[in-house]
Amino acid sequence: MREIIALNIVFLLIVLVSCEDRKEHIAPAIYPRDSVSVMTSYGVNTLISDSGVIKYKIVTEKWEVNQVRNPTKWSFEKGLFLAQFDEKFHIEAYVQADTAYYYDVKRLWELKGRVRVRTKAGLRFMSEELYWNQVAHEFYSNRFSRIITPTREMQGSYFLSDEHFTHYTVTNSKGSAVKGADGIGVNEGDSILNAPDSVKAAKRTQTMPKAKMQP
Numbered sequence: 001m002r003e004i005i006a007l008n009i010v011f012l013l014i015v016l017v018s019c020e021d022r023k024e025h026i027a028p029a030i031y032p033r034d035s036v037s038v039m040t041s042y043g044v045n046t047l048i049s050d051s052g053v054i055k056y057k058i059v060t061e062k063w064e065v066n067q068v069r070n071p072t073k074w075s076f077e078k079g080l081f082l083a084q085f086d087e088k089f090h091i092e093a094y095v096q097a098d099t100a101y102y103y104d105v106k107r108l109w110e111l112k113g114r115v116r117v118r119t120k121a122g123l124r125f126m127s128e129e130l131y132w133n134q135v136a137h138e139f140y141s142n143r144f145s146r147i148i149t150p151t152r153e154m155q156g157s158y159f160l161s162d163e164h165f166t167h168y169t170v171t172n173s174k175g176s177a178v179k180g181a182d183g184i185g186v187n188e189g190d191s192i193l194n195a196p197d198s199v200k201a202a203k204r205t206q207t208m209p210k211a212k213m214q215p
Contacts (some may be wrong), residue, residue, distance in 0.1 A: 037064040125214040
């Protein structure tokens, strides 16, 4: 009987020791706000205001907002259609892309894929990449871009423009133009007179280059 009790005590001690030596390999807890967007909306068709004035219309299949990751951003990975309004609520231009990201703190749009822009003056822009810096009030692209106006067509490897696409620069450009009675362009109001295809090797600056009249 004593031998049975002793064996039971030894067995119990072995179990206790083995329990003390056992270590659980548990990964740190994952909190939803560490990586998950704070807002995800589907089938979006909404108006966006800037400084209390409605300026944009957003149409997208999926819109995600993440305020935890650095940098914080809005994601439109299912495509984006963005229309811009003037003070009288008329459409000034529209932008569409396969994928888009908006970095709200930097006020910077990153457009990827089939990027298309059209202005009320009839200018059309096509590229695989376009950035819109709302602080510097400029558009720019480091990818091959194509610009078509009612009287001119250009393409190049670098593009820089103001927010209204009235003053822009295309480097390493080539293209064609319609020559009117006064030279390049049909009339004095043609926006391409303010849009030279100047070739520059310098890097992009925050100030817009001055327009030059073409002979």
